[in-house]
Amino acid sequence: MSPSLTVSRIAAHQGSVLRELRTASLREAPYAFGETLEDALLVDPSLFDDTAALHAKAPRLATFLLYTEGHPCGLVHAYIEEAPSARAFVSALWVAPAVRHLRGGELLVNVASQWLVQQGVAEVHAWISEENRTAVRFYERLGFGPTGDRRAMLSHEEEAESLFVRHMHV
Numbered sequence: 001m002s003p004s005l006t007v008s009r010i011a012a013h014q015g016s017v018l019r020e021l022r023t024a025s026l027r028e029a030p031y032a033f034g035e036t037l038e039d040a041l042l043v044d045p046s047l048f049d050d051t052a053a054l055h056a057k058a059p060r061l062a063t064f065l066l067y068t069e070g071h072p073c074g075l076v077h078a079y080i081e082e083a084p085s086a087r088a089f090v091s092a093l094w095v096a097p098a099v100r101h102l103r104g105g106e107l108l109v110n111v112a113s114q115w116l117v118q119q120g121v122a123e124v125h126a127w128i129s130e131e132n133r134t135a136v137r138f139y140e141r142l143g144f145g146p147t148g149d150r151r152a153m154l155s156h157e158e159e160a161e162s163l164f165v166r167h168m169h170v
């Protein structure tokens with residue numbers, strides 16, 4: 001039987017959960033992100049507490065956690081850039097390998113996107129590594145399409161990432 005998957009916004013006290021999920025994602029899928037595991041391990045753990053407290057309540061920044069039977073097993077960040085661009089993004093998306101292909105990623109991105117829409121945006125963006133064909137297919141299936149914008153990845157400068165956008169029906 002498939003485990004039941006749920007998503008909720010991070011709570012202020014979940015800094016250690018955030019640190020655990022983020023380091024697990026960087027260890028398991030280093031090709032996918034602009035930060036390295038070494039970077040994350042150098043960060044003082046108390047900063048994850050600060051981030052969780054901020055992302056639990058802030059109007060332009062949030063983290064959503066995926067749970068299977070009550071256990072954290074994935075995450076996504078959502079944020080809105082400062083004006084004048086005020087573009088909205090999802091980032092740092094990761095689902096633990098044991099629960100992939102069960103629509104947990106879709107649930108995370110949809111909940112984060114709906115939250116961004118509630119904050120007043122009409123489009124949601126995501127930077128995706130061009131090497132990460134799984135993520136490209138995953139986002140395309142959710143209605144994201146390429147904007148044509150590209151840049152070098154922060155963590156692996158020899159690789160490029162592309163900016164995708166989904167127009168939300170608001």
Ligand SMILES: CC(C)(COP(=O)(O)OP(=O)(O)OC[C@H]1O[C@@H](n2cnc3c(N)ncnc32)[C@H](O)[C@@H]1OP(=O)(O)O)[C@@H](O)C(=O)NCCC(=O)NCCS
Binds near residue numbers: 029095101105133
């Ligand atoms: C991308 C990711 C979040 C998808 O999570 P998920 O919970 O498996 O996603 P869903 O079950 O909602 O959707 C899966 C769909 O994505 C695509 N997909 C996922 N994994 C795939 C793979 N290995 N090969 C091809 N397509 C894949 C398919 O369209 C798939 O549909 P299917 O399950 O019917 O074949 C997950 O694979 C992951 O964490 N990858 C490592 C980190 C990463 O790449 N993050 C994205 C950074 S931009």
